[in-house]
Amino acid sequence: REAAAPARLAKVVILATGGTIAGAGADAASSATYQAAKVPVEKLVAGIPELKNLAEVRGEQVFQIASESFTNEHLLQLGRRVAELSASADVDGIVITHGTDTLEETAFFLNLVIRSDKPVVVVGSMRPGTALSADGALNLYDAVAVAASSDARGKGVLVTMNDEIHSGRDVSKAVNIRPDAFRSPWGPLGMVVEGKPYWFRLPAKRHTLNSEFDIARIQSLAPVEIAYGYGNVSDTAYKAFAAAGAKAIIHAGTGNGSVSNRVVPGLQALRAQGVHIVRSSRVDGGGFVLRNAEQPDDKYDWVAAHDLNPQKARILAAVALTTTSDSRELQRIFWEY
Numbered sequence: 578r579e580a581a582a583p584a585r586l587a588k589v590v591i592l593a594t595g596g597t598i599a600g601a602g603a604d605a606a607s608s609a610t611y612q613a614a615k616v617p618v619e620k621l622v623a624g625i626p627e628l629k630n631l632a633e634v635r636g637e638q639v640f641q642i643a644s645e646s647f648t649n650e651h652l653l654q655l656g657r658r659v660a661e662l663s664a665s666a667d668v669d670g671i672v673i674t675h676g677t678d679t680l681e682e683t684a685f686f687l688n689l690v691i692r693s694d695k696p697v698v699v700v701g702s703m704r705p706g707t708a709l710s711a712d713g714a715l716n717l718y719d720a721v722a723v724a725a726s727s728d729a730r731g732k733g734v735l736v737t738m739n740d741e742i743h744s745g746r747d748v749s750k751a752v753n754i755r756p757d758a759f760r761s762p763w764g765p766l767g768m769v770v771e772g773k774p775y776w777f778r779l780p781a782k783r784h785t786l787n788s789e790f791d792i793a794r795i796q797s798l799a800p801v802e803i804a805y806g807y808g809n810v811s812d813t814a815y816k817a818f819a820a821a822g823a824k825a826i827i828h829a830g831t832g833n834g835s836v837s838n839r840v841v842p843g844l845q846a847l848r849a850q851g852v853h854i855v856r857s858s859r860v861d862g863g864g865f866v867l868r869n870a871e872q873p874d875d876k877y878d879w880v881a882a883h884d885l886n887p888q889k890a891r892i893l894a895a896v897a898l899t900t901t902s903d904s905r906e907l908q909r910i911f912w913e914y
């Protein structure tokens with residue numbers, strides 16, 4: 578019998594954007610005090626020789642920033658590069674190294690606008706590589722394992738952190754400092770163990786190839802801001818955002834996305850001026866906002882963000898408003914994505 582030809586290693590591109598996974602501290606005990614976005618991608622890759630058993634890897638430095646400084650322009654530039662690479666026959670999967678603070682926003686954005694079924698995996702770390710028990714190397718190893726795996730195709734943009742594989746739509750940073758920082762309210766999709774992904778569930782919402790949005794058709798994102806709900810709140814921030822040109826304001830509401838009676842008239846007036854009001858919830862670990870519960874959305878022509886947290890609601894509204902300014906369309910999109 579002839580021996581089977583050895584399987585070709587997948588080709589994976591690592592797009593590096595900075596964050597703690599590229600961070601460096603003064604000594605090994607500095608796990609929380611360090612500078613993010615210091616180490617270049619070549620060094621990150623060279624630090625994990627085991628990557629070459631998983632894939633043919635090459636790195637590309639896109640930015641070198643902490644993720645709290647990401648702007649819409651960074652999202653668009655990164656998205657265009659991911660689209661280009663995913664269209665190339667020479668690329669099987671893409672990994673994006675990213676700071677963890679806004680990782681959930683970038684992952685959701687790419688999940689909405691990248692028209693490809695090739696694996697795109699966003700990864701970060703909670704400790705810099707210089708720290709004791711640094712988590713970045715294993716997280717990156719897991720990300721490359723997932724990006725190289727044909728099983729990961731068509732599952733939308735994914736996030737690997739702390740051995741788990743999450744949907745980029747669902748996942749968010751739930752705690753800081755600790756390496757178990759990322760949670761999905763509906764659970765992770767799977768796990769990576771010793772460089773092999775294991776899957777347990779699939780995303781139910783529209784994404785990537787099944788999305789109506791396409792990075793190729795987006796010149797700029799709509800200006801969308803977030804205002805926080807709390808006791809003794811006023812409508813000052815909402816009005817200021819609208820005056821500065823916001824097309825939609827995400828209300829990071831208390832509980833069910835409730836709105837203080839001190840703020841309701843101001844938001845009605847802003848809607849009458851054309852600004853969209855999207856009610857989300859500030860609760861951590863799984864908000865759930867229903868239309869016409871707490872506030873009469875039909876009457877006020879407001880939108881319910883359903884289970885999307887305020888920062889994810891901002892991303893969806895900023896993308897959706899590039900194709901529609903109709904509130905019913907906006908609401909449909911909030912149910913479907």
Ligand SMILES: NC(=O)C[C@H](N)C(=O)O
Nearest residue numbers: 596597643644676677678
């Ligand atoms: N753990 C991290 O990556 C935090 C860092 N501030 C960032 O988001 O870039």
